[in-house]
Amino acid sequence: MAEHEHVRVAVVGTGFGGLGAAVRLRREGVTDFVVLERADSVGGTWRDNSYPGCACDVPSHLYSFSFAPHPDWPRTFSGQEHIRAYLEHVTDVFRLRPHIRLNSEVKRMTWDGEKLRWDIETASGRLSADLVVSATGPLSDPKIPDIPGLDTFPGKVFHSARWDHDYDLRGKRVAMVGTGASAIQIVPAVQPLARNVTLFQRTPPWVMPRMDRAISGAERRLHRLLPFTAQVRRGLLWGIRELQVQAFTKRPGELGAVEQLAKRNMARAIKDPALRAKLTPDYRIGCKRILLSSTYYPALAQPNVDVVASGLSRVEGSTLVAADGTEAQVDAIVFGTGFHVTDMPIADRVVGADGRTLAEAWKGGMEALRGASAAGFPNWMSVIGPNTGLGNSSMILMIESQLNYLADFVRQLDVLGGRVALDARPSAVRDWNHRVQERMKRTVWNTGGCTSWYLDANGRNSTIWPGTTTEFRRATRRVDLAEYEVLRPSAQPSAVAGESAEAAV
Numbered sequence: 001m002a003e004h005e006h007v008r009v010a011v012v013g014t015g016f017g018g019l020g021a022a023v024r025l026r027r028e029g030v031t032d033f034v035v036l037e038r039a040d041s042v043g044g045t046w047r048d049n050s051y052p053g054c055a056c057d058v059p060s061h062l063y064s065f066s067f068a069p070h071p072d073w074p075r076t077f078s079g080q081e082h083i084r085a086y087l088e089h090v091t092d093v094f095r096l097r098p099h100i101r102l103n104s105e106v107k108r109m110t111w112d113g114e115k116l117r118w119d120i121e122t123a124s125g126r127l128s129a130d131l132v133v134s135a136t137g138p139l140s141d142p143k144i145p146d147i148p149g150l151d152t153f154p155g156k157v158f159h160s161a162r163w164d165h166d167y168d169l170r171g172k173r174v175a176m177v178g179t180g181a182s183a184i185q186i187v188p189a190v191q192p193l194a195r196n197v198t199l200f201q202r203t204p205p206w207v208m209p210r211m212d213r214a215i216s217g218a219e220r221r222l223h224r225l226l227p228f229t230a231q232v233r234r235g236l237l238w239g240i241r242e243l244q245v246q247a248f249t250k251r252p253g254e255l256g257a258v259e260q261l262a263k264r265n266m267a268r269a270i271k272d273p274a275l276r277a278k279l280t281p282d283y284r285i286g287c288k289r290i291l292l293s294s295t296y297y298p299a300l301a302q303p304n305v306d307v308v309a310s311g312l313s314r315v316e317g318s319t320l321v322a323a324d325g326t327e328a329q330v331d332a333i334v335f336g337t338g339f340h341v342t343d344m345p346i347a348d349r350v351v352g353a354d355g356r357t358l359a360e361a362w363k364g365g366m367e368a369l370r371g372a373s374a375a376g377f378p379n380w381m382s383v384i385g386p387n388t389g390l391g392n393s394s395m396i397l398m399i400e401s402q403l404n405y406l407a408d409f410v411r412q413l414d415v416l417g418g419r420v421a422l423d424a425r426p427s428a429v430r431d432w433n434h435r436v437q438e439r440m441k442r443t444v445w446n447t448g449g450c451t452s453w454y455l456d457a458n459g460r461n462s463t464i465w466p467g468t469t470t471e472f473r474r475a476t477r478r479v480d481l482a483e484y485e486v487l488r489p490s491a492q493p494s495a496v497a498g499e500s501a502e503a504a505v
Contacts, residue, residue: 005034005125005126005127006127006128006129007032007033007034007127007128008030008033008129009030009032009033009034009130010120010131012035012133012135012136012346013035013037013134013135013137014044014100015042015043015135015137015140016065016396017044017135017137017384017399018035018044018135020135020403021403021406022035022096023065023068023090023096024406025406026096028411033099034099034100035099035101036106037102037103040102042087042088043084043087043088044087044137044140045139045161046084047084047087048140048161048162049160049161049163050165052163052185052186052189052190055079056077056083057181057210057292058394060075060076060215061073061234062234062237062396063083064086065090065396065400066234066396067400068089068090068093070086071224072220072223073220075212076212076213076215077212101124104123104125105123107121107123107349108121110351111377111380112128115419116130116378116379116420116421118130118132118380130413131379131380131381131409131410133382134350134381134382134383134385135383139161141339141340141344142159142160142162142339143337144159144335144337145177145312145335147313147315148314148315149315153315153317153318153333154318155318155331155333156331156332156333157332158333158334159336159337160183160334160335161339169190170193172195172331173194173198173328174194174332174333175199175320175333175334176198176336177200177312177336178202178337179202179204180205180336180338182336183336184207187199187296187305188295188299191304196304196330198328199300199305200308200310200311200312200320201278201307201309202311203450204281205281206285206286206288207265207293208291208292209265209293209294210295241393241394242468244392245468248445249439249442249443249444250442250443252448255285258285262290266279269297269298270297270300270301279297283449284450285444286391286445286448287444287448288452289391289452290391308324310323311323315333318330342366342456342463343457347359350377352376352378352380353376353377353378361374361376361377365462366462367386367432367433368385368386368424369424369432370432371384371387371398371465371472371476372385372402372409372476373429373484374424375425375426376423377423378421378422379413379422383406384398385402386462386463387462387464387465388465388472389463390464401469401477404473404477404478405478405479408477409422418488420488421487421488422481422485422486423487424483424485425485428483432483436466437460439466439467440464440466443464445461
């Protein structure tokens, strides 16, 4: 990387968000951009998570870009290797590799108010950019809890997102810590190999059957010959999920019927009443993400699996001690304990106009105008930013909506002309987030009686979008300049007259 390279746009991350942003920039006629990636290959979450059994819980035809349909998905729910291959395919088809800088982890990015640009320090050198698109994603930095004595453990320790493929689990005593989306895939994959699996369960999840099957050759040929059939399939998958949103956001009481289906799913595999009691949640279904698996409960019923209905409290050599006093001797510990979602490490590396880091600005909770723009951080946009997550549908839909917003952001900069930057007004950010949080109050994520990773340290839901994907697309279809301050060199910020766009929340 050149010592003083300057580009119009710097994108951070090569997952769905980063690659999608790169494609959209190309479509907008912007070719002066780079995509900074800390690893040695593209793929983001689907590169990092390669644990046994890793797969998506969103149907394949909905978990792909609308502008890059894939008629040859082999299964209705794709495995990690197929999704990663799809992202490599997108990278090649849209000729993105010349723009990608691998092994270029962002160490620091600082706003230069005089030059109206971002100065960026990476592992491979320095550069500057007029506009930064942060697409690091919320599931990129693993979180391992601070367990007393963990450093004394003589065996193997790793997180699900940093799987050690050189370590053979056959015949080993394995501890699985956590019961989230990764854990319920790992346990069935590891159970047949391990001597014993001990699952440390702080909170049981609601689990529904995973209706997965191979997509037939005839179906795939049909989608290749008649592409509109794949579009219809995608549309049906999308529509069903849009109709479900009302129960999550406005009428959580209606989810009781779904709980009964989940309990029947458990009862089919778990015959022991005591084990069933351990595995039955005490909160409304949907409060945490509903998990999909047809193999999790059968694996837990096997004689070499022990379920400890308590979180891991401490480690004493090879002995793991749960909060309820239960002990287990193990050879390996696998943490399926999630990610830094509401405290993303990238926020410590972004320094805004007033010298504060994004983490400092978000000390009271993450907030961004329309999930994209943070006040005091001009020409900086996030993809999968605050309150853009979903509890029941495909994040690709939300990403594409944010790419629409990015495209109009670039157009507005062009229209304004010259050296110019847009900084979200604090009042606009506050108003947007007030409306989001007001809607959040009646959702299952806030009223369901659970503590989830959707909530930040203050108990505020700064992760989920409390509406349909259609509403979000409408809210991000264009940039409202009245919500921004226009910055120019050596001049005071200038207001843009005009009515605010109709509020979408």
